[in-house]
Amino acid sequence: xxxxxxxxxxxxxxxxxxxxxxxxxxxxxxxxxxxxxxxxxxxxxxxxxxxxxxxxxxxxxxxxxxxxxxxxxxxxxxxxxxxxxxxxxxxxxxxxxxxxxxxxxxxxxxxxxxxxxxxxxxxxxxxxxxxxxxxxxxxxxxxxxxxxxxxxxxxxxxxxxxxxxxxxxxxxxxxxxxxxxxxxxxxxxxxxxxxxxxxxxxxxxxxxxxxxxxxxxxxxxxxxxxxxxxxxxxxxxxxxxxxxxxxxxxxxxxxxxxxxxxxxxxxxxxxxxxxxxxxxxxxxxxxxxxxxxxxxxxxxxxxxxxxxxxxxxxxxxxxxxxxxxxxxxxxxxxxxxxxxxxxxxxxx
Numbered sequence: 001x002x003x004x005x006x007x008x009x010x011x012x013x014x015x016x017x018x019x020x021x022x023x024x025x026x027x028x029x030x031x032x033x034x035x036x037x038x039x040x041x042x043x044x045x046x047x048x049x050x051x052x053x054x055x056x057x058x059x060x061x062x063x064x065x066x067x068x069x070x071x072x073x074x075x076x077x078x079x080x081x082x083x084x085x086x087x088x089x090x091x092x093x094x095x096x097x098x099x100x101x102x103x104x105x106x107x108x109x110x111x112x113x114x115x116x117x118x119x120x121x122x123x124x125x126x127x128x129x130x131x132x133x134x135x136x137x138x139x140x141x142x143x144x145x146x147x148x149x150x151x152x153x154x155x156x157x158x159x160x161x162x163x164x165x166x167x168x169x170x171x172x173x174x175x176x177x178x179x180x181x182x183x184x185x186x187x188x189x190x191x192x193x194x195x196x197x198x199x200x201x202x203x204x205x206x207x208x209x210x211x212x213x214x215x216x217x218x219x220x221x222x223x224x225x226x227x228x229x230x231x232x233x234x235x236x237x238x239x240x241x242x243x244x245x246x247x248x249x250x251x252x253x254x255x256x257x258x259x260x261x262x263x264x265x266x267x268x269x270x271x272x273x274x275x276x277x278x279x280x281x282x283x284x285x286x287x288x289x290x291x292x293x294x295x296x297x298x299x300x301x302x303x304x305x306x307x308x309x310x311x312x313x314x315x316x317x318x319x320x321x322x323x324x325x326x327x328x329x330x331x332x333x334x335x336x337x338x339x340x341x342x343x344x345x346x347x348x
Contacts, residue, residue, distance in 0.1 A: 058125025091122030245283030
């Protein structure tokens with residue numbers, strides 16, 4: 001949702017609230033107050049503190065702090081506790097600011113009367129705070145809907161790019177040639193690699209259509225891809241792959257890692273030099289930590305993903321599929337390109 005619209009929503013809310021308060025005061029005054037007297041009483045007297053300050057404190061503390069740190073993270077018990085704390089704080093702050101006006105109106109109010117006033121103001125802050133949470137939730141929900149609509153418009157483009165980006169023709173051409181050469185030397189091994197290539201093509205054609213696939217299938221695909229890269233070099237240390245943990249029944253969106261892996265091989269240092277590519281995957285209690293690093297020569301152009309999927313699109317996909325449940329860090333320093341992606345998922 002655009003910022004001007006959000007500002008108008010806030011302004012509209014407080015204008016409606018001011019109208020409601022002015023109507024209430026007019027009702028109490030039985031219509032004897034003119035509009036000038038009414039608005040002067042409401043906005044330019046201690047009554048303004050009573051009516052607006054706890055509401056503003058409650059609304060914006062709930063809206064900005066409690067929503068982001070507790071409601072979004074589904075810490076419901078902590079949210080309830082902090083709502084009470086923030087509401088009481090708003091009530092106490094307003095009561096302290098009203099100390100002198102209260103003395104003028106009521107003489108010297110007792111401690112009990114002041115506490116009762118603080119509780120009433122805290123309830124007012126709570127009402128406004130809950131409305132603030134609802135408004136923030138609506139804005140966030142609307143923003144998510146717009147993001148999904150925007151990404152859905154690019155759905156076909158994305159799917160096509162995902163398929164094209166994973167195995168480029170150059171890689172496919174070299175792999176088939178390597179297998180062809182291997183047939184004369186070791187037919188059994190050539191058949192094994194041919195099956196791996198078949199598995200990769202099968203994965204891209206059928207498995208990528210689902211929203212979620214078993215993590216084990218994604219790992220199998222990555223291992224087959226790495227195996228096909230290894231037969232293109234005699235350097236056994238050219239690529240290092242490490243997997244820790246068990247995937248179990250974990251599900252994951254398909255092809256989240258392969259674009260970074262292919263990019264690493266595409267821009268890695270010459271195959272005679274090694275180790276040049278390092279890939280790590282760690283799985284622990286619903287958290288997946290993916291790391292991919294490659295050394296490259298400065299003459300090589302390295303500007304993120306060069307396979308039809310830019311970093312921006314990959315980040316958008318992560319934001320849609322794992323909102324608030326991922327961290328992505330990309331660095332490019334002294335001939336070393338590194339990607340670190342952490343996903344917080346769950347087991348089904």
